[in-house]
Ligand SMILES: *[C@@H]1O[C@H](CO)[C@@H](O)[C@H](O)[C@H]1NC(C)=O
Ligand SMILES: *[C@@H]1O[C@H](CO)[C@@H](O)[C@H](O)[C@H]1NC(C)=O
Ligand SMILES: *[C@@H]1O[C@H](CO)[C@@H](O)[C@H](O)[C@H]1NC(C)=O
Ligand SMILES: *[C@@H]1O[C@H](CO)[C@@H](O)[C@H](O)[C@H]1NC(C)=O
Ligand SMILES: *[C@@H]1O[C@H](CO)[C@@H](O)[C@H](O)[C@H]1NC(C)=O
C-alpha cells in the first residue's frame with residue numbers, strides 16, 4: 001500500500017517504475033516484451049471465481065501478477081487493495097497462481113504473470129473473459145391506445161456476449177406469432193387484432209433466456225356482431241338479443257321507434273351481461289310487436305341495429321325465420337307418426 005500509494009501520486013500507479021524497483025524489468029523494457037506466451041482465454045461467468053495459473057521453475061528469482069499494467073501481487077506481497085484477489089495456496093514450487101473471486105465485467109481483460117529468470121524477463125498472458133447471462137433491464141409499461149395509433153415498444157437487456165432480443169405477439173384469441181428482432185418494436189396504425197401481450201425474449205446461450213411481456217390494449221368503437229329477435233305469441237315471454245364487440249366494453253340502449261326503453265318500465269327488463277344485452281318482455285302483447293333498435297356506445301363511437309319482435313306467424317328474422325317452420329313441420333310429422341302407430 002505504501003509503495004503503491006507513493007507510486008500512484010500522479011494518478012496512475014507507475015508500474016514500470018515499480019517493477020524496476022523490484023528488479024523485475026530491466027531498464028527501458030516493458031513487462032510485456034521478452035518471451036511472452038499467450039495462454040488460452042479464461043472464460044468465467046459473472047459472480048464466479050477465476051483462477052489464473054502461472055508455471056514457474058526453480059530458477060525463477062522474481063514473480064508478479066499484473067492486471068493490465070497494475071501489479072496485483074509481487075512475490076507473496078499483495079499490492080492490490082481488492083479483497084477479491086487472493087494468492088492461491090501454491091503447493092507445488094512451480095506454481096504461482098492467483099484467484100479472483102466474484103468476478104465482474106470490469107475484470108475482463110489481459111492479465112500478465114511476469115517472471116524473472118537469470119535476469120531474463122518472461123511473461124505469460126491470460127485473457128479473462130467475463131460472461132453475463134442475458135437479462136432484461138427495462139421494458140415498456142402496459143399501454144392502452146386507440147385503434148390507428150402508432151405504438152413503439154422497447155425492451156432493453158444486458159448480457160455478454162450481447163443478448164439477442166426477439167418479440168412475440170400473443171393475441172387474445174390465442175394465436176402466437178414471432179414478429180421481429182431487436183430492442184424496439186414499432187406498430188404503425190395499430191389494429192384491434194394487434195392487441196394482446198407482446199413478449200420480449202432476451203437470450204445469449206449463457207443461461208436460460210429472460211422473458212417479459214407488455215400488455216397492449218387497443219380501443220375500438222363497437223360493432224354489433226349479433227342482433228336476434230324471436231317469434232313470440234301474445235301472453236308469453238319474449239327476448240331480443242344484441243351483442244356488441246368493443247373496447248372499452250359497450251354500454252347499451254334500447255329504443256322502440258324514437259322512444260327509449262328503460263329497465264323495469266312498460267313491462268320490459270334490460271339485462272346486460274358482458275358484451276351482450278337482452279330486452280326481455282315479461283308478457284308479450286299485440287302492441288309490443290314491431291321494430292326495436294339496439295344502440296351500442298363506448299368512448300370510441302356508437303352504432304345500432306334493428307331487431308324485430310314478431311308474432312308466431314310473421315317470419316321477419318332471417319335466421320329464426322328459417323328455423324321455426326322446419327321445427328313445426330318436423331313436430332307435425334312426429335305427431336302424425338305416433339298417431340299412425342297407435343292404430
Ligand atoms: C481470446 O479472446 C480475445 C478477445 O476476446 C480474442 O480476440 C482471441 O481470439 C481469443 N483467443 C483464443 C485463443 O480464444
Ligand atoms: C482490473 O483492472 C480493471 C481496470 O482498471 C479494474 O476495473 C478491475 O477491478 C481490475 N480487476 C482486478 C481483479 O484487479
Ligand atoms: C425505463 O425506460 C424508461 C424510458 O426510457 C425510463 O423512463 C425509465 O426510467 C426506465 N426505467 C428503469 C428502471 O431504468
Ligand atoms: C299477460 O297479459 C294478459 C293481458 O294483459 C293477461 O290476461 C295475462 O294474464 C298475462 N299473463 C301473465 C303470465 O302475466
Ligand atoms: C326498422 O327500422 C329501421 C330504422 O329505424 C329500418 O332501417 C328498418 O328497415 C326497419 N325494419 C323493418 C323490418 O321495418
Ligand SMILES: *[C@@H]1O[C@H](CO)[C@@H](O)[C@H](O)[C@H]1NC(C)=O
Nearest residue numbers: 255257258293295303304305
Ligand atoms: C342508427 O344509426 C343510424 C345511422 O348510423 C342513425 O341515422 C340512426 O339515428 C340511429 N338510430 C338510433 C336509434 O340511434
